[in-house]
Amino acid sequence: MADSQPLLSLDGDPVAAEALLQDVFGIVVDEVIRKGTSASEKCHYSIKKGAAFLGLGTDSVRMVKADERGKMIPEDLERQISLAKAEGAVPFLVSATSGTTVLGAFDPLEEIADVCQHHGLWLHVDAAWGGSVLLSQTHRHLLAGIQRADSVAWNPHKLLSTGLQCSALLLRDTSNLLKRCHGSQASYLFQQDKFYDVTLDTGDKVVQCGRRVDCLKLWLMWKAQGGQGLERRVDQAFALARYLVEELKKREGFELVMEPEFVNVCFWFVPPSLRGKKESPDYNERLSKVAPILKERMVRKGSMMIGYQPHGTRSNFFRMVVANPVLTRADMDFLLNELERLGQDL
Numbered sequence: 001m002a003d004s005q006p007l008l009s010l011d012g013d014p015v016a017a018e019a020l021l022q023d024v025f026g027i028v029v030d031e032v033i034r035k036g037t038s039a040s041e042k043c044h045y046s047i048k049k050g051a052a053f054l055g056l057g058t059d060s061v062r063m064v065k066a067d068e069r070g071k072m073i074p075e076d077l078e079r080q081i082s083l084a085k086a087e088g089a090v091p092f093l094v095s096a097t098s099g100t101t102v103l104g105a106f107d108p109l110e111e112i113a114d115v116c117q118h119h120g121l122w123l124h125v126d127a128a129w130g131g132s133v134l135l136s137q138t139h140r141h142l143l144a145g146i147q148r149a150d151s152v153a154w155n156p157h158k159l160l161s162t163g164l165q166c167s168a169l170l171l172r173d174t175s176n177l178l179k180r181c182h183g184s185q186a187s188y189l190f191q192q193d194k195f196y197d198v199t200l201d202t203g204d205k206v207v208q209c210g211r212r213v214d215c216l217k218l219w220l221m222w223k224a225q226g227g228q229g230l231e232r233r234v235d236q237a238f239a240l241a242r243y244l245v246e247e248l249k250k251r252e253g254f255e256l257v258m259e260p261e262f263v264n265v266c267f268w269f270v271p272p273s274l275r276g277k278k279e280s281p282d283y284n285e286r287l288s289k290v291a292p293i294l295k296e297r298m299v300r301k302g303s304m305m306i307g308y309q310p311h312g313t314r315s316n317f318f319r320m321v322v323a324n325p326v327l328t329r330a331d332m333d334f335l336l337n338e339l340e341r342l343g344q345d346l
Helices: 014-025 029-033 046-054 074-086 109-119 131-135 177-182 214-250 283-288 290-301 329-342
Strands: 035-040 061-064 090-097 122-126 151-154 168-171 254-256 264-269 307-311 314-321
Touching: 046 061, 061 074, 074 090, 074 109, 090 109, 109 122, 131 151, 131 214, 214 254, 214 264, 214 329, 264 290, 283 290, 283 314, 290 307, 290 314, 290 329
Parallel strands: 035 061, 035 090, 090 122, 122 151
Antiparallel strands: 151 168, 254 264, 264 314, 307 314
């Protein structure tokens, strides 16, 4: 284009890089990075990733403190919002979590919603892992307040074991928000004079164009299992997790990280050489090496696979997620027996 200006060369110059972004994308970078979102320090890594994709920058995400169980502390959320405003930032979204990845924590949604309502902020709930609990009359109280969210992310392919992948974004908005955000009105693909209701076309509402019909998997499962069948699946997972916890407490060498409220059972296996030595100065360092060794042994033997991770100041511990609907009590017994066998010489 003859009238266009040549792009600036970067040459490692951050000022030039900022100018290039402004030239190409029309982004006023200073304004972008001053906007902000808040999330719990135990939130999923995708929150920061999303901020990066949007061009907000990961520094725009403020981490809100969580308590010892991994739940967002509403008082600290209020404090972070006040700090952000005092610094000239513009908070606009709070991301709460229903079912954190490691501890399976559920944020206090009612209190968080009160804060968001007071400040006029969008409340998003990452219920990818824990959203299916709503199907259980017994356990749905864990998500009390989710009805006040502006948006909810839910992955039926997790707790419900729907075929990968199956993800849903649920919106309170009824103004066709996705269409307004993503629609490009490409008439050669999305004709508006079709013989059926064109609002059923999802292609112009999402970031990508072509995609699988993920909802069909959930629909077929729901038709086959029914609401009661899916509820039983959730309740069975909770019951089996509780069985594992009670059996774990009976055995020497197993120590719970905390009493679970979900189906994430987090525990240490303390091998014979470390039992009764918790006061030793190198105890945590030595305990941290146990889970990686046992993970290698179980994988090489091909007997089972359990995830492990450190968490804050806690040494590496195992995280058994009881979600597979075909698991039985016998499988839980095998898990404990196998860990004892694999770790008897440590």
